[in-house]
Amino acid sequence: MASMSSGDESLRLCVFDLRRGQTEGQELDKILFFHPADLDFSTQLSVIGLSEGLITFTRLFSPEAACEVIEAERHSHVFYEAESDIWMVMVVEKNKETGAVWRIDALRRVLKEVHSLFVMFHGSMRALIEKEPTGGLTRSQLYPFITDYLSNFFVRKKLQLPTFRETLRERGTVQMLTLARETALEVQSLVQVLDSCTGSLRCHSMILYQDLLVSTTLSADDTVNLFTFAVMRLTSNALSSGASTWSYRRKGPVSPEISARATPAQLGSVDSGDSGNGDNMMHVIRPLQNEKWTKGKDGFLITDIWSLETGGSPDSAIPTIWLQQTQERVYLLAYQYKSLTLLLLMPTTAIVNGDLSVSAVKQKVVEDASLRILKIEEKISRGWGGENAYHVKGYRYLVVDNDVEVSRASPSGKVATLAKESLLSLNKLREEVDIEKSRAKRQEKNMEICIRAKNNAWVIARVTRGKELYMALEKASDTLLDATDAVGEFSNRYCSGVFLMD
Secondary structure, rough: OOEEOOOOOEEEEEEEEOOOOOOOOOHHHHEEEEEEOOOHHHHHHHHHHHHHHHHHHHHHHHHOOOOOOOEEEOOOEEEEEEOOOEEEEEEOOOOHOOOOOOOHHHHHHHHHHHHHHHHHHHHHHHHHHHHHOOOOHHOOOOOOHHHHHHHHHEEEEEEOOOOHHHHHOOOOOOOEOOHHHHHHHHHHHHHHHHHHOOOOOEEEEEEOOOOOEEEEOOOOOHHHHHHHHHHHHHHHHHHOOOOOOOOOOOOOOOOOOOOOOOOHHHHHOOOOOOOOOOOOOOOOOOOOOOOEEEEOOOEEEEEEEOOOOOOOOOHHHHHHHEOOOOOOOEEEEEEEEEOEEEEEEEEEHHHHOOOOOOHHHHHHHHHHHHHHHHHHHHHHHHHHHHOOOOOOOOOOOEEEEEEOOEEEOOOOOHHHOHHHHHHHHHHHHHHHHHHHHHOOOOOOOEEEEEEEEOOEEEEEEEEOEEEEHHHOOOOOOOHHHHHHHHHHHHHHHHHOOOOOOO
């Protein structure tokens, strides 16, 4: 991990709208978010102006493919077009002294992740801008949201972006728990019971054990978004740590210096009073704040983040999210028993129309499902091998299934035993795969790449039919044949032979 203080030039992250601020004197209108927020506007405009110029220039040569990265002598500029003409740009300083060696795709996934989470809670940025054209509403939501998100990367007051040491991790995927057949059948029965708790109305559910996914009825994209949030704030690990807890990446205290800054008044504002239609447009929801969830006496998690927004109805204080697949807003109910966390999603329209009441659904869950939940938690706990459950002796690996957005990797403690040379070579290997995938675009391309590291370790990548395998083998006496045989054995035993090459 590369350490970066919040006050220097190591990281600048901005969000801007190319459709705004094109008139002289109104350039500030295009800025929707900028970190660090205390930089003077001339510096912010300089960074955004350069980014806009690079985007325009690269479009001359590649109008169909968006700009992804520009490597300068001192900085890497990472681009992500989050929505049409709304760009997120991360500028990171190159610093050999801090060991800041990262993979560009890993940094782009940070931008993708924060955007996906923002949309899950607030809807699209473009829709917010259309709702309130000055941009004040969008900024009032973006500034605290992204700042709270960045707080997860601060450990002991240092910002730590994903570097080569996290090369055996894949952001934007979920980690599944493998269940015995009998337990899987009981989980499926529980899912049916949860579905029946809302009567004839369609609901969705997700079940997690610690920080692993047990079951989901959501689409792949919605599953990833909700899983990411749950691991951050809702699971038993997240609640017990009392701090930032993306436990499959790191643990550590959040920097007390990071807090949401007020939206710069110069960039436009929204009337904080009633908008005339009963909505307070300036009500800022900060779902990524730390230490805002607690467990109630009935087992359901409670928070005051949403507060009472409309008419004092208790249901209005319950968290809501947007589902990407169905484009509907749903209530998020979280129930927890020991290491098991259940998320139940119900359409808000059902509550508004009087078809359901949240309190009735909660009571139904406690009455009909609590014994099943207890039994399943006990079974999983007895069969769970702990944090090293998916360790395979002699291997340090990452398996990614892009079709269902699922990954499995060696435990972080085991990956940490790899030599720096192995990790650097593995990072370089993944960069080569990223480049080949970008060239192939959406066409599936089978490939195998092997690199001999300076410490004589073998790092190997195999990509086939939407699935990827990355591996480091540090037995120095291994020949290339030995290494490929080891990969084949791993594929046969743990991946149903998917990565066997012809």
